[in-house]
Amino acid sequence: MDKIAIRGGNVLQGDIKISGAKNAALPLMAAGLLTDKALELINIPDLSDVASMAELLTQLGVVVDKNSQGMRLCTKNLISTTAPYDVVRKMRASVLVLGPLVARAGEAHVSLPGGCAIGIRPIDLHLKGLEALGAKITLEDGYVNASAPQGLKGGDFTFPVVSVTGTENLLMAATLAQGETRLINAAREPEVADLAHCLNAMGAKISGIGTDTLIIEGVKSLEGATHQVIADRIETGTYAMAAALTGGHVRLLHGRLDLIPTVAPLLLQSGVSLEEEENALLIKAPSNRLQGVDMMTEPFPGFATDLQAQWMALMTLSDGASMITETIWENRFMHVPELCRMGANITVHGSSALVRGVKQLKGAPVMATDLRASVSLVLAGLVAEGETLINRVYHLDRGYERVEEKLRGCGADIERVR
Ligand code: UD1
Numbered sequence: 001m002d003k004i005a006i007r008g009g010n011v012l013q014g015d016i017k018i019s020g021a022k023n024a025a026l027p028l029m030a031a032g033l034l035t036d037k038a039l040e041l042i043n044i045p046d047l048s049d050v051a052s053m054a055e056l057l058t059q060l061g062v063v064v065d066k067n068s069q070g071m072r073l074c075t076k077n078l079i080s081t082t083a084p085y086d087v088v089r090k091m092r093a094s095v096l097v098l099g100p101l102v103a104r105a106g107e108a109h110v111s112l113p114g115g116c117a118i119g120i121r122p123i124d125l126h127l128k129g130l131e132a133l134g135a136k137i138t139l140e141d142g143y144v145n146a147s148a149p150q151g152l153k154g155g156d157f158t159f160p161v162v163s164v165t166g167t168e169n170l171l172m173a174a175t176l177a178q179g180e181t182r183l184i185n186a187a188r189e190p191e192v193a194d195l196a197h198c199l200n201a202m203g204a205k206i207s208g209i210g211t212d213t214l215i216i217e218g219v220k221s222l223e224g225a226t227h228q229v230i231a232d233r234i235e236t237g238t239y240a241m242a243a244a245l246t247g248g249h250v251r252l253l254h255g256r257l258d259l260i261p262t263v264a265p266l267l268l269q270s271g272v273s274l275e276e277e278e279n280a281l282l283i284k285a286p287s288n289r290l291q292g293v294d295m296m297t298e299p300f301p302g303f304a305t306d307l308q309a310q311w312m313a314l315m316t317l318s319d320g321a322s323m324i325t326e327t328i329w330e331n332r333f334m335h336v337p338e339l340c341r342m343g344a345n346i347t348v349h350g351s352s353a354l355v356r357g358v359k360q361l362k363g364a365p366v367m368a369t370d371l372r373a374s375v376s377l378v379l380a381g382l383v384a385e386g387e388t389l390i391n392r393v394y395h396l397d398r399g400y401e402r403v404e405e406k407l408r409g410c411g412a413d414i415e416r417v418r
Contacts, residue, residue: 004390004404006381007413008363012248014410015280016239018255019045019401020070020229023306024191026093027168028198028229029053032062032073033100034172035202037224044070044229045401048394052091056083060097070229078105085111085142091398095123096165098146099173102135107147112139125163129170132157133177154179154218162187162299167214168195174216175204183214189300190259194230201225233259235400236281237307238375241314242407243283244272244290245383250410255281262303266311269293270318292320292357297328309335309376316344316380318357325352335373338366342380342388363388368395375400382412389417 020043030053032039044050044066054064054071061079065072081101088094088111101108113123127137127144134153135146154177157170167187172195174181186192188210196209202225205217231254240260243250244267257264257276264274270293271286292315297305305328315322316339326332333353336346341364345356363386368374374395381388390396393416396403404414 001391002393003417004378004393004396005415005417006363006378006388006390008361008382008384008386008388010246010382010411010413012243012246012250012382012407012410012412015251015253016406016410017253018231018236018239019043021045021191021194021232021234022047022049022399023164023189023234024194024229025050026053027096027165027172027191027195028227029057029071029073030096030100031172031195031198031202032057033060033075033078033097033104034175035222035224036076038072038074039202039224040070040072040226042070042226042228045232047397047399047401049091049093049398052087053093056087056094056097059084059087060101081105081107082109083111088113093165095126096169098126098144099130099169102130102146102148103152103173103176106149106151107145110144112142112144123166125159125161125166126169129157129166130173133170133173133181152177154181154216156182156184158184159186164189164192167192171196171206171214171216172199174218175199175206175222177216177218179218181216181218183216184212186212186214187299188212190230190233198225198227201227231256231259234304234306234372236260237263237304238310238379239406240267240272240274240281240283241310242379242382244270244285245314245317245379247285248410249285250283251277252281252283254279257281261301263307266293266295266303270314289319289357290314290317292318292322292355294323296325299328305329305332306372308332309372310379312336312346312353312355313339313376313379315355316346316358316361317383318355320357322355323352324355327351334369335376338373338377339380341366342384344380360385362386365389365391368392371395371399375403378403378414382407382414
């Protein structure tokens with residue numbers, strides 16, 4: 001199994017190209033199921049989660065062609081409406097085919113995702129939302145069966161808690177429903193807006209994009225379109241923090257401040273400077289130590305839970321302390337013991353972690369436990385004294401495109417070992 005070896009201490013300097021967002025690419029690919037015309041997606045990142053989604057879509061009858069620009073999806077005919085356990089188990093975002101399948105074919109069978117390292121991750125809201133659009137839902141042998149043989153009907157659905165993929169599933173389903181749907185307390189994540197813009201380019205009638213109320217006027221059918229996937233804000237935040245942690249100076253090509261509206265002010269507070277250039281973001285570490293700054297994760301525009309572990313790695317070397325509170329996932333501190341093995345001083349109290357800054361981290365063999373936890377160990381390894389060996393890097397490959405190459409390009413001593 002691949003490992004990543006890092007010899008820490010190098011200052012990051014140079015340019016890093018930010019890839020297309022994984023969490024935008026996955027729902028956009030699922031949107032290909034909604035039409036029998038071709039959907040061209042530009043700037044699709046080369047990630048194992050994207051490959052898993054392509055594999056699932058192929059099983060459903062989608063013809064997926066990768067090209068130098070990105071990906072072309074064409075669903076002339078569906079050959080299956082089942083997302084099997086084997087695929088859903090690997091990638092929970094497979095549930096994104098549920099809405100489009102019921103909308104297009106009048107039925108879908110999707111394996112329940114089961115447990116996941118970072119929490120229970122239920123899909124009850126996806127199901128209640130589809131029921132509000134007239135689908136009949138049953139659970140059998142670990143599968144969700146959804147059916148709407150006469151088609152979905154527009155309706156109102158209020159999310160009791162904000163759900164990103166829940167909003168995306170219902171948004172896609174509602175585009176082909178009869179009449180108007182209102183999704184209230186919808187997720188405002190930029191990836192949801194990106195999906196909505198693509199659906200509108202395909203002929204959908206969605207308004208309220210970027211707000212917490214999405215209004216969808218159903219249409220009979222959707223057309224093909226060409227759409228460019230937005231830049232990955234999680235990758236942007238991750239590399240900004242990597243630059244800051246190593247005392248570096250990095251230009252993030254395609255980075256955008258409006259995609260990190262809460263991360264940017266906290267970075268500024270900790271002493272990092274951020275400057276927006278044309279189609280890039282310039283990150284400069286402070287000349288003194290980073291300052292400890294408290295942080296709480298929240299749905300967008302709040303601080304992304306997918307950047308919590310990286311923020312914690314940043315704060316391990318801060319002058320002072322930082323209280324980090326996780327409000328989205330109940331089991332998302334698995335990086336804590338690993339960071340502590342590298343010399344960090346962190347104590348967890350329920351959903352909060354108190355990070356007291358230390359002067360230096362030390363390299364150690366560590367274990368990646370989930371996607372974002374694993375990159376926080378990469379960040380810590382970049383600045384730790386000696387060698388850090390990260391095991392189970394397949395987590396990293398799910399969401400970070402060519403991570404070693406990008407960091408090596410800025411002077412990091414990092415390599416993949418087999
Ligand atoms: C998406 C992101 C993931 C990110 C998360 C939160 C994708 C592919 N994944 O995951 O990277 O960490 O948003 O920003 O975009 N919930 C329910 N019932 C549901 C659905 C969710 O109770 O039916 C709860 C969850 O337990 C969690 C919260 O809602 O506490 C947010 O989850 P949700 O936004 O749905 O996360 P995902 O869409 O799975």
